[in-house]
Amino acid sequence: MVRKLQVAVSGLGRMGARHARHFLEKTPRAELVAVCDPDPNARAWAQANLAPYGTKIYEDFDEMLKHPGLEAVCVAGITTQHAPQTIRAIEADKHVLCEKPLSTDIATCEAVVEAANKKPHLKVLCGFSRRFDASYRAAFERSDNGGIGRPTILRSQTCDKFRDDDYFVHYAAHSGGVFVDATVHDIDLALWFFGADSIVKSISAVGVNARYPGLAQHQDVDNGVGVVEFWGGRVAYFFASRMMAAGQHDVTEIIGTHGKLTVNQNAANDLVEHHEPNGIRREIAQTYYDRFGPAFVTESNEFTECVLDDKKLPFKLSGAVSAVKIGAALQEALRTGTKIEFNEIGERINKAKL
């Protein structure tokens, strides 16, 4: 019989429950042997939906780590637990798939990388879902094959549909800000298409609060524009918004010296068009999961494959730290109004304003 990866999921909130389902139902080479969540409601959901398939339910993360035969953990609970749980899992000699971000704090991120580096036989992945998306991969392959010449300018936006509630304001208390929370995906794309070794030359950002004035208390904005200049003649510029009317609209353009690629410029949730008295209409994804759901499934499958077959992960853990660093600097530039500059070896030139 085939060997299946013995995997557990920590945290059964919205995204954790999805990860649990992906490992249970859509990852043929994995077996979801355990889950944990301190919340009794979450455990009741697991009892109804996962236990019948043989998944063991724990209240405590550390107890779960001791589950017999456990090989890998998907860390998907609250953000503040991402780093500590990942580190404890590594120490317990488990492979880890950690939801992004490792942390909104850079030192904490680096501690995770350090822990992982001590156990090079473990696969530790912190996920940027777009790296697993078929369209981004097709674009990258084309770019990597020289199809657009040298990638020079990258424009990317992560834009959420407006919500008529306080969600974004509450969320901003712990998210690290819109550039750390949302734009981090676009930054990761820049590091992917421009190369992981790209060195930042300058960072600047502006933003406004147009629909969520409450964000100001967290020094955050609902619309932000950030520009990152890299040494070697490359620029990435970003837009993040919390007030799109039509839906989640994440778009990327990669402009090379000899051509351009766009991803999701013509967003569409399906292949239907509505011809109506006021025109022709297409619907678009409403949430990031509408858009990137299949990418998360690819992620759980590839993580599983990398562990079982001892393959190289598709990207390094340290990239997740680089992206958060740039996101945090954009957030600082936004907050202080300063353009932050770096020398050719990436050392900051001007001091942080507080």
Added chain:
Amino acid sequence: MVRKLQVAVSGLGRMGARHARHFLEKTPRAELVAVCDPDPNARAWAQANLAPYGTKIYEDFDEMLKHPGLEAVCVAGITTQHAPQTIRAIEADKHVLCEKPLSTDIATCEAVVEAANKKPHLKVLCGFSRRFDASYRAAFERSDNGGIGRPTILRSQTCDKFRDDDYFVHYAAHSGGVFVDATVHDIDLALWFFGADSIVKSISAVGVNARYPGLAQHQDVDNGVGVVEFWGGRVAYFFASRMMAAGQHDVTEIIGTHGKLTVNQNAANDLVEHHEPNGIRREIAQTYYDRFGPAFVTESNEFTECVLDDKKLPFKLSGAVSAVKIGAALQEALRTGTKIEFNEIGERINKAKL
């Protein structure tokens, strides 16, 4: 000084008034010297809008024909006058641009061609606006250069926006039916892309009345599908409708052995897209003039050029008759439920049912 074509327009209804404006304002090498219309309201409009530029206004067509120096006439009044006025203009030795159709009666069409053939020095053009449309021309050029191999299948539709009134029903009394009135444009495209010498093998048609039951009294339909098979391995199939929600939606596909061209598949009235809570929306042309206005201007300019420079017209008058013949046969096939067949030299095999 440059010589300008001395041109007159007969009929100042909706389309005639447009032709008058095109010759007055948008045809630099022509001079609109005269117009005529039996309707005093139309003449009042001309008095206000055309007379200040020096255009002479007539009540009577034959009087207008005697206008000193007149070289060419644009016949644009009611359909039943198209053929008689064209013939009289030819007899008076004037070049003629006649609005389509020459007539809904084939014998009458042929009489016009015969009159024109007697005066080969005159330019007599019966207009299919799509022949002057930039997109159709680009498609034809590509096809003519072999860009899609041998054109084999042509799908084309002429579809009007629904009107919440009796217009289409009243109109059907004299239009010759939807295949003669609307589809005739699509038929002409088939004769253009497949070649003017294409010989029909069979004709069949079906249709329904979904929104205008009153059309039944004129043996007409508000939605019709027609199929024309040509000898030599080609097929054209057509759809005509009077009930589009979004607007005038005329689409053509030319399918060759090695590629395909579409025209107006992605209709759009302008370059604006509206991102709204229920999706992304584009508006489309509401009327055929919204869609083909510039083609009419090209038509008046090219007609003028052909006359002044004694150039060959872009297509033959006889083509207008061929298209009407096929349209009338489609209408007969619709009415009788019969498939009409022709031999390889184009002679009808089965007799007409009445």
Added chain:
Amino acid sequence: MVRKLQVAVSGLGRMGARHARHFLEKTPRAELVAVCDPDPNARAWAQANLAPYGTKIYEDFDEMLKHPGLEAVCVAGITTQHAPQTIRAIEADKHVLCEKPLSTDIATCEAVVEAANKKPHLKVLCGFSRRFDASYRAAFERSDNGGIGRPTILRSQTCDKFRDDDYFVHYAAHSGGVFVDATVHDIDLALWFFGADSIVKSISAVGVNARYPGLAQHQDVDNGVGVVEFWGGRVAYFFASRMMAAGQHDVTEIIGTHGKLTVNQNAANDLVEHHEPNGIRREIAQTYYDRFGPAFVTESNEFTECVLDDKKLPFKLSGAVSAVKIGAALQEALRTGTKIEFNEIGERINKAKL
């Protein structure tokens, strides 16, 4: 522990192997317990890819039917075995998911329906993949909710990418012809959107051989246009082609009295656009599996759910027969050049020409 459907797949050709994988990897509530194929190469593939997961491999279909605990069979081998195997599986009291078509012979199709009717406790499904496609379902829901008024005209095409080999010619020997093989999907859409009880009024078809002259020996064509008129004022018209340049291009328009829906009018294989010196380019699906792969997975999941939870199947087995009947009549109309007519209770008026 949860109960999983014990399912077997018969036939491990291209489509059968996919069904096997779908049940093995992408149908959480099913367990692929057995497969069979008379071809030793197919069994070797199964040995390498399925056996490690515990799937038993048989050479003989009837032996496989005796597999202990087997509840359901997916019949996916060669077309001529679809009906006999389905009937034997039914007789062995197994639920059946049968690949389309049941048969290209109508009497044989009807025999299967009869066999199924004798065992109403069994779920017997013959699949039209588009019924499980998310976009078609969204369109149907919109139509069914009255979003476009009364569906009146349906245009639908099933068009394959050109293949530079003899595949289509060889295939035509047993496919029943392009209208039975390909257009049958479009016919099924007409029966879905117009209602399963729609009664045909007339059927006509024309076609040409533009790239595969060898099809003529099977009285088949590589480009066909068919028109089906229904009693009650509805028309469906179809196009099938084997010579598309860009890829598999299956498009449907549903035109209602108050609006229109299109499915896949703007085909796209992913969300990438290529900006190149000669314009902006999108790639489209190359095969029907590129386009409808996820629909097949939905199918295996819903079939499983219907069996396990004793739910009603999403559509009746008899619909598969109706679609084949219309397809066969289109093929006859093509072959004979005759328009075939039916009275208001669906009885044929004119006799078949041979």
Added chain:
Amino acid sequence: MVRKLQVAVSGLGRMGARHARHFLEKTPRAELVAVCDPDPNARAWAQANLAPYGTKIYEDFDEMLKHPGLEAVCVAGITTQHAPQTIRAIEADKHVLCEKPLSTDIATCEAVVEAANKKPHLKVLCGFSRRFDASYRAAFERSDNGGIGRPTILRSQTCDKFRDDDYFVHYAAHSGGVFVDATVHDIDLALWFFGADSIVKSISAVGVNARYPGLAQHQDVDNGVGVVEFWGGRVAYFFASRMMAAGQHDVTEIIGTHGKLTVNQNAANDLVEHHEPNGIRREIAQTYYDRFGPAFVTESNEFTECVLDDKKLPFKLSGAVSAVKIGAALQEALRTGTKIEFNEIGERINKAKL
């Protein structure tokens, strides 16, 4: 007889010759009475193409100003002559339509405005072609009617097709830089959609030379990203490029609190789509005149109408200066790497770095 505006065109280079044709052929209420150009070749062209219609040809601008009955002048020669000729025309009591920019030097721009202010009875227009474009107007009308809530973020790009020659490098010697030459159109859009009285808060810019290293000698770039923050919670961000593969690609997004409008996101030169072995392709405009040709014709007609009917011009001359000021500041920010800041009454806070 109707009165026609007696207009002259100064400069018959590429754009001047077009203006001459527009007034001659496409502006029914104007009469092109004179042109001037110091270049004998340009005059020879005019002799062949304009003189036959009665246009008088001058070598000297000031001589032309004395043309009997001359009412208005279109200043369209080399950029360095825009301001001086405009001022002399104003002093000679002529209405003026001046090609953009008035000047790349702000003091010179202001001198023109001052000259115009002294003669309030004259119409003096400095053209931003997009203000006359049908799609931008439709978008503005929608925005102005509150269709997207409060316009908050504007993204706009002016991107030229790559040219395999030295044109852009030579041009940069006098263009004022890419933000003054190209982005100035996007800046003008920001001032249009956000309001002419919008006050800049900060300006920053970065750029690279990816294909035209020679631009460095003029302290210019072939790809630039600029961000302009306005007081009152609005941001405009811009991209300019000289290396697009597919063509001239000018795109604008206006993001309001309740919706978004895009202009030319789906660029297309016509309504044709090409289905080819590698996908579906659309061609786009190759030059700004391909894209904005009709807007220039609208401009000449509306300028004529404003003069003849003493109507208010569609926008103020001073707007042209505001846009150039912002463009020049973006260029300075690019050159110096500094973020330039302004207080709430628009006074610059930090000193210019040189």
